[in-house]
Amino acid sequence: MVETDLAQIWVYLHTSPLLGLTVTLLTYGVAHRLYVWAGNNPLLNPVITTIGMLIVFLLLTDTSYEEYFEGGQFIHFLLGPATVALAVPLYEQLPRLRAVWIPVLVALVAGVLVGALSSMAIAWVFGASPETILSLAPKSVTAPVAMGISEEIGGLPSLTAVLVVVTGIIGALLGTKLFEWLRIDDDGVKGIAMGVSAHGIGTARAFQVSPMMGAFSGLAMALSAFATAVLLPGMIDLVRAVFPGLLS
């Protein structure tokens, strides 16, 4: 009797949002503790470890992604309001922005165009499929916006989410060394470059260097989210018009 009861409970859990939601929050809690314990080591970024642990859990318990997402959707839904909320830090950086808006704007447009086009071109050269190329294009933008853009241009939003997180970690790992090598001391410049190329994860790293670099990185992250959302769909249309068949 006990055995059938357990089986029934498991059937219930598989079809209820409760399991996916609870297990996501519990796993993230463990992953975050691990990250703090390792001295905020970017390789143990809580997003990556949580995703890894959850995938192992789902595979071991033979739970499909669709069943998991019954619960996961409640957290996923908050990406929308979180994107709207980016207006608040952007507003708070307004006085800083007024002083340097021309160089910031030019660098931002250059960074957004180079970021999207270079990732697509490199992926194409190494033989990636059209969906992968399109999923890579918004890789430098904060995930909620990148996923929206990916869906818009014909990429795979979930794949984009993963690529965005990995991009942020790469930027956070390489950024400071790269600026040292380029002999750039200006924390404003470093922050803008970090935010444009490595969004929120890069911004978290920038705050560890200095408050000014962090503020500029946050500003660049929000502005490049605007700029990419506005520029990228048109750019993709242009690529499709000039090279018919390349992205389909």
Place this chain on the structure above:
Amino acid sequence: MHFLNGITILLVYQLVGEVTVRLFGLTIPGPVLGMILLFITLVIRGGAGKALDSATGALLGRLSLLFVPAGVGMMVYFSRIMNEWLPIAMALVLSTVVTMVVTALTMVGVQRLMAKRSRDDG
């Protein structure tokens, strides 16, 4: 109550953004338009207020958690990632480095150009 009021404001802006995007067939995501509209509102009003600060702090303070459910979706694309690991890895590393270098050097260049011009004028 602050948090609830703040999240309501954010949802209203997202809703207006989504409806506007669909109404006019725009290519930007609805939440991004919502962000632009909220930003304009903040500039006009001259501040966010306690309710918005509370909701924004809660959402952006744990922003990375919100990416998890979508990220777990990579299990669906596991074979794609394995098949295309080389182009994906190359694109992510090289493009991130190139983007960083181009952005930083462009900003330094424009700043120098503007400083030179203001010296020449003065």
